[in-house]
Amino acid sequence: MCFILFILTSFAQGLKPQKSTNSLIHESIKLETDHIFNKLIKIRRSFHENPELAGKEINTQKIIQQYLVDLGLEVDTTIYGHSVVGILKGKKKGKKIAWRSDMDALLQNYPDPVAFKSQNKGIQHGCGHDVHMTIGLGIAEVLAKHKASLKGTVYFIFQPEEETFIGAKGMINDGLFSKIKPEEIYALHVSALPVGQIMVKPNEVFAYQKRIRIQLKNGLSKEQSKELTKKIQTSLSRLNPGSKPWEIQHMIDPKIGLSNPNTIYKDYLFTDNNFSTYTKNDILFLETYMYETKLANLGDIIPKVKQLIENNGYQNQLLSVSFVQENPTVVNNEKLTDLTIKALKNIYGNDVITTDNGQVPYFNDDFSYFQQKVPGVYFFLGGSNMEKGIIAMNHSPNFQVDEESIRTGVKCFSSLIVERLNKN
Known part of the structure; x- marks a missing residue:
């Protein structure tokens, strides 16, 4: 609504819009992200309070399914385990792009210094998947509002069983890519980087x-x-x-x-x-x-x-x-990584992207199996805020995430998907 009023007001005053159509879309994405931000915080905290282990994401699946249905997306929950695939078709034909969010929590009982603690004893979202799901839903909601001008199709893959490294492979083996045909696929992982920062690199992300x-x-x-x-x-x-x-x-x-x-x-x-x-x-x-x-x-x-x-x-x-x-490691498509870096910098400035110069040991992600089938890019999203005492070091005691990272993720990656849909 704010986007439409801006255009009408400009013409009513005899003025021409000073920004390109693409710039206006990204302005609208920022406004819409801000509009739903408090709603997304509530969803994230609900996920955090009600974590479910790999293979047991029953209620998590129901919440995601209903959210996507309410947005008007086609929804498929039949592919593998407790997975959810939402399909958003734009009014115009174009590219097909997938966004992956992982769903499962960890078997752990570390100190969790938040008011919305886990209600499931010994189970915690200590790796940030509650944030990942929330960002995925946020992107779906923002892009659904642009359905009339959207060029192409966006698939929202909510994947179970990432922590056990079998969910992605299970979805593929159960025919995910016979039902959907993405040309590009993206994912993120919240990290100990400063909030507001996105880090990425081509080729191997982890050791x-x-x-x-x-x-x-x-x-x-x-x-x-x-x-x-x-x-x-x-x-x-x-x-x-x-x-x-x-x-x-x-x-x-x-x-x-x-x-x-x-x-x-x-x-x-x-x-x-x-x-x-x-x-x-x-x-x-x-x-x-x-x-x-x-x-x-x-x-x-x-x-x-x-x-x-x-x-x-x-x-x-x-x-x-x-x-x-010997699990495969995440390997970012070199050409696609360069294109996404340029796109994000063009929209939100050079400071939004930080170059990753190394490979992280210990961690890994079965997103790598999707990348074996479809060119893809995996991002690190900053979740730490030292001034607030928030350190988003995954799988560690007192793991916390600055929820402003949700705003960054929804805004930036909604814009990225729009940009990539517009590229032939």
């Missing part, structure tokens, strides 16, 4: 995480096992001088964090400090996670470990070395 398993004939003492695992750690380790990329609390440090070209979070390989050591059927198992930033180096790891074990005199005991867990 490649692999769990390596070594099997030996039982016969090593505890001391021998400890010495061998220490040598493996040291042999595999590749770090820039003085860097400790496992200390992820520094990811927002302007001197060594992700925003600095000389960040400690690039070009590394390290393993977890402690190996899991156990015996079964007279076989000794040594297992640990490792984090490697370079895809080309992954093929060298197992031969290197085998050679080290043999060189230390255990060639007769060695049975096998293998990766037993």
Whole structure:
């Protein structure tokens, strides 16, 4: 309504609008985001109070489904688990774009310093998925108001079971992309960056995480096992001088964090400090996670470990070395990432985007499976506000999110989708 009144008033006064049609759309998006902001805060807090674990997102699904139906979207809840897919068709033909929001909460009971605490004992939205869902619904509502001028189709994918890394694959295997045909796909994750900031980079966003398993004939003492695992750690380790990329609390440090070209979070390989050591059927198992930033180096790891074990005199005991867990990592489409950066900067200024110069260890996202099918971009959205004592460090005690990040997410990514729909 505000957008229409602005146009009518301009002409009634004999004035020509001073901004392009695209600029006016983005002005309208900002106004509409502000208009529904308090409503979105209530929804986010309701999600936060009523978290549901992976595979059990029953009530969460119902809330999302009803919200999208009320907006006039087509809604499909039959694809996989408790997923929801909302389809917004513009009045004009055009590109097809998908937006993914993850739904599930965590099994944890950390201190949660907010008034709207979880009502489900031992379950918390400690990773920000309550914020992700809220932003997805906000984008849907803002874009639904522009349906008459929207060029193309937007799919809103609300994905269950992200924390267990099976929801995206489940949706794909159940025929998601036979029902919808997006040409581009986007997602975000709230992070410890300052609120109002968006960070993105082309190619790998996270380090490649692999769990390596070594099997030996039982016969090593505890001391021998400890010495061998220490040598493996040291042999595999590749770090820039003085860097400790496992200390992820520094990811927002302007001197060594992700925003600095000389960040400690690039070009590394390290393993977890402690190996899991156990015996079964007279076989000794040594297992640990490792984090490697370079895809080309992954093929060298197992031969290197085998050679080290043999060189230390255990060639007769060695049975096998293998990766037993090796999920794909998020890889942003290079061309599409550059286009989205330019679009967001053109609309909201250079300060809205921060360049990501590294790869975060430990974390990952099964959004990577969607990216294997459709060119996609995954963004980090700032949720911290140091002045308010809010630090959005995921999976940690006292995790909080400045809810202004919801306004940033809805506004910026609604505008981005409109821009991308208008590009052939």
